[in-house]
Amino acid sequence: MTDDKALVRQILAGDMQAFALLIRQNERLVSHMVGKVVQNREEHEEICQDVFLKVYEKLGDFHFQSKLSTWIATIAYRHGLNAIKKSRISFRDLPEGESYQDHFISTEDPGAQFEEKDWDLYIEKLISALPASYRLVLTLYHQEGMNYQEVGAVTGMPEGTVKSYLFRARAMLKDKVKESMQKEDNYEFRGGITATD
Amino acid sequence: MSFEEELQQRIEQGKEEAGLDAKAYYTVFSTLRKRQPSSLPATFADNVVRVLEQRKASASRASEYWLIFGGGFSLVVAFVVAVAMSGFEPNAGFLTGIADYSGLFVFGIGFVLFLSYMERHLLRKNRAV
Numbered sequence: 001m002t003d004d005k006a007l008v009r010q011i012l013a014g015d016m017q018a019f020a021l022l023i024r025q026n027e028r029l030v031s032h033m034v035g036k037v038v039q040n041r042e043e044h045e046e047i048c049q050d051v052f053l054k055v056y057e058k059l060g061d062f063h064f065q066s067k068l069s070t071w072i073a074t075i076a077y078r079h080g081l082n083a084i085k086k087s088r089i090s091f092r093d094l095p096e097g098e099s100y101q102d103h104f105i106s107t108e109d110p111g112a113q114f115e116e117k118d119w120d121l122y123i124e125k126l127i128s129a130l131p132a133s134y135r136l137v138l139t140l141y142h143q144e145g146m147n148y149q150e151v152g153a154v155t156g157m158p159e160g161t162v163k164s165y166l167f168r169a170r171a172m173l174k175d176k177v178k179e180s181m182q183k184e185d186n187y188e189f190r191g192g193i194t195a196t197d
Numbered sequence: 198m199s200f201e202e203e204l205q206q207r208i209e210q211g212k213e214e215a216g217l218d219a220k221a222y223y224t225v226f227s228t229l230r231k232r233q234p235s236s237l238p239a240t241f242a243d244n245v246v247r248v249l250e251q252r253k254a255s256a257s258r259a260s261e262y263w264l265i266f267g268g269g270f271s272l273v274v275a276f277v278v279a280v281a282m283s284g285f286e287p288n289a290g291f292l293t294g295i296a297d298y299s300g301l302f303v304f305g306i307g308f309v310l311f312l313s314y315m316e317r318h319l320l321r322k323n324r325a326v
Contacts, residue, residue, distance in 0.1 A: 016246050023242035028235040035236065048237060052245045053252075123228040142229040170225060171201055178221035 004068040011059060022068075023052050029069055029144055030076045033154075036135040037080035039128075047083045051076045066153060073140065073154045119177070126176050134169035137162055 010018035027048070034047050054075055062071055127135060133155070140151045141162075151162045198206075207214055208222045238244075279285070 016250065019249070020242045020246050023245055027237050027241055028233075031235040031237050032233065041236075045237060045241070048241070049245050049248065053249060056249060119224050120228045120231065123225060124233075138229060143233060167202055167205060170205055170222070170229075173225045174218065174221045177224050178217055181217060181221060181224075 005064065008059060008062065008068070011056070019056060022055075026069060026072050027052075029073055032139050032143060033073050033076035033136070034080045036139050037077065037132055038083060043083065047079060048076075050083075051079045054079060067150070069144070070146065070150050070153055073144070073146075077136070077154055122180065123173060123177065126173050130169055130172065133157075134165050134172075137165045138169050141166055 007018055007022055011022060030048050030051050031044070034044055034051065038044060038047060051072075055072055058075070062068070065071075066074075127138060130138070136155060137151055137157075140146045140154060141148075146154070148159045148162045148166075151157070152159045155162070157165070201218075204214060204218060204222060208219060208226060214222075235241075
């Protein structure tokens with residue numbers, strides 16, 4: 001926090017190298033935030049750039065009510081949503097009144113596309129098929145190390161919703177991984193019989 | 198709290214659990230904990246700073262133009278107000294006095310053009326030699 005304060009002070013004094021440092025410290029966070037909301041690669045970098053320009057513009061109004069990274073993530077989230085509204089990029093989120101579970105990747109058909117032995121790759125593909133709100137909550141909590149309160153502050157969701165989304169997203173991922181593990185075990189078992197035959 | 202929630206909590210806390218559900222959760226948590234790299238180019242920070250500096254420069258140029266325009270406009274307004282308030286009437290002044298010497302003006306202009314022609318065609322040629 002103290003380092004962040006010194007950094008902000010330097011930037012406000014006109015030190016552009018300090019601002020470049022702030023960007024380098026937070027570009028991964030912003031890239032993930034924008035990437036979770038906007039899945040259009042062409043627009044991704046442009047929106048990330050706009051986020052940091054906005055951060056520079058609004059930095060004078062930031063008084064450390066929260067962590068600097070949380071504040072930047074909030075701007076990134078709102079900017080991502082605005083970009084979607086402006087350019088009408090498709091935003092796949094929770095369908096109203098029904099469970100997203102029904103719309104999640106079916107292991108029957110495209111499951112074969114995944115190299116299931118590479119779990120990281122497989123789970124990353126599963127994550128990218130989750131609704132945007134679930135992806136966001138997962139990223140902020142697990143990748144950025146934010147707590148429920150901070151995730152809520154960034155996304156504007158109540159703490160209970162954050163907990164619930166996090167739980168449901170992980171449970172959905174677990175179910176798919178479990179299915180794949182079972183299929184893999186069955187395959188190995190059948191393969192074993194063939195080998196002994 | 199459901200069994201599933203408890204299981205997630207215990208695994209997150211690093212406790213050892215058995216069973217296929219737990220195994221699947223361990224795999225999921227392991228991937229979730231791995232830090233994903235940024236998909237932005239290595240020059241991203243420098244690019245943003247460059248764009249910002251360009252914007253600042255164009256904003257300061259725009260404010261200079263506004264200053265020049267504002268200054269010019271104020272001068273015109275001040276002139277109009279001064280003329281209106283002082284009852285000033287334009288007067289050609291000394292120009293009316295020398296109106297009879299138009300031949301002299303025509304000669305002067307012709308002479309200046311002649312000198313300019315001589316300078317261009319004779320003196321410069323000589324210098325080049």
